[in-house]
Amino acid sequence: MEMESQCLSPCFVSDHEGFSGSIKNSTRDFIVIEIDLHGQRVNSLTLPQQTPELPAAEVQQSSSKEEENKRADNRTEKAVLQEVTAELSSLNGEGDLTEGFDLNVLLGSSVYEALENFSSKLVGCREEQKMTEGLEMSLGTFPDKHQRASVHRAVRHSYPHLMTITNQAEIRVREDPDFRELSKLVPEEEAEDFFRFIDAKVPGSAFTFSPDDSKSHRTSVHHFLSRKFGKLVETKSFSEQDRTAITVRLRERGKQGKKRTAADCEEQVETYTGFTLKKENLETLEAISYMSAVLGVLPSDFSYAGIKDKRAITYQSMVVKKISTKRLQEKLSEFERRGMQVSNIHSVSEPLRLGRLKGNHFDLVIRDLKNYEKCSSLELEELVKKAVENVKTHGFVNYYGPQRFGNSQSVQADRVGLALLKEDMVTALKLFLSPEEGDDLQNKAKRHFLHTGNAKESLALMPAYKARERLMLRALHRYGSDQEGCGRAWISLPHGMRVFYLHAYCSRLWNEAASYRLNTLPHRPVQGDLVWTSSRQDEPATEESDTAQVHIITSAEEKDNVFSLKQVVLPMPGNTVKYPENVLGKWYQDRLSQDGLGSCRFRITSLKLNVPGCYRPLLAYPHNITYSLQTTEEESFTEPSPPPSTTALKLSFDLDSSCYATVCLREIMKCDL
Incomplete structure (x- = not known):
């Protein structure tokens, strides 16, 4: 797990001995089921709950390859489109x-x-x-x-x-x-x-041309617009600071005086259709890209409560706008050809919102289980039991997982976010276009740009499916690669992609702050800590906790043990949060100053970005955790003798939203995954 900073290592809550094992050997070993706000698993209404199947030595197993073979034909296309939709779809329809x-x-x-x-x-x-x-x-x-x-x-x-x-x-x-x-x-x-x-x-929108001091030339533009688009737009010249420009406005549709019929009112009501999506080895935004192409709507017409893992079988709720239940039903077979199953189709009154879920249920299999020191199966079982009981009782440090920072091997998203927060558009762009190891076309294109600065030639080299990079290079070719040109290139990306990099930086800082807090201060609430307050003292915080619910612990409250560690929250940096009033608060100030952000307002006007910040619980806890050890047989294709037996751990639990299963497993196993 690549969340360590250069100076602060991730912490554990418990000191039990760990063990090793392998996860995500196949997608069936990692099943994620969304839990809605009512506490229901989203697949429970229409689909039988699927759990990972272990090839037990004493039970004869049927073939497990059928579903993989069914999707084998789609692998190439999926790989090609893997990164396209995240950069072309703005979250919640922004942009x-x-x-x-x-x-x-x-x-x-x-x-x-x-x-x-x-x-x-x-x-x-x-x-x-x-x-x-x-x-x-x-x-x-x-x-x-x-x-x-x-x-x-x-x-x-x-x-x-x-x-x-x-x-x-x-x-x-x-x-x-x-x-x-x-x-x-x-x-x-x-x-x-x-x-x-x-x-x-867009109703009510306007477009303004650059100032033009030539009246005769403005007249030519007016005449052209009137001749070609007169029924659609109206034009006027406006003067400001001794300069005159032409502004074009869309004409309003004249409906005054016309009595509105019931049909008119019906037409104004948006159609929303909810459904449950099951996908395998497919990113959420990639799945949305496929569905939007099939249905002929925008990716931003889809809404969802959260992004789900790619290397897994996942179930999640979604809502699509402008599509009826009947039309969605008609496309089920096309979705299945893409490796997706749509069920529980029903009409709803509004779209989903990010974070509007209670959490996720996980059914996992950890294979090839081994103790760091050789021990008997009975001792291994005792070790696993202790590890699971510890995480159930004491929780785990609520770090952001590595997927929060992107999959890049050389430059991760938080470094790009830092450059953007410093409004150093040139550095941010160079980091964004830093090549990985390898000699494929996209890396050749990136190297060519960094060596020559020629955006046009780099654009010609960049593969067609690298839409985000092509958007940036096209803007650089048009506006140049100086500070202003790089700023125009960044603004060419959808809002959701731009703000992703800022959030990545803030998440990295939160991870470091959590390690510093646990390494420096006692593992109990102390004076100056921030805690989430509620009607119940033992109720844990959530990431939606706002400033009104956050309280600073006093000396008397520390002495009387009024609060528990599960109520402690750490701020995600932003322009509306308050910071702890102890050494951790000073650490935030020093750490931001170290990165050149001592006076940062966490707002980039030129990129239309604003980071208000929020609060995240220091600890997270799995709920409804169960486990079992099982002996399995490893596949053997060359040995005539029976294959060797290994031990696998079958683990099920629920996590609150925005918590990472791999981080929970790290606490249990005491190893990086």
């Missing part, structure tokens, strides 16, 4: 919704690359050549009208200079003559932004 359309999913990698080449060819052609050759390409046939709508909007958003035409179910693209005409009047970048504004059609 420009058209960003959520993923052309790589909608069109497929080969067609997407052909479209990129077609677009580049158009840009490089002379105008006479475009007119005479009538350049055009087909994107394929899309029988589903929702998918066609998604393709139309996605292409126009990514390539504003192109227009899409439907011929029956086939979609073709060619250069948009209106774009060509406008780009002769204003800079090409402004023309692109204007056409995105027109396609978005």
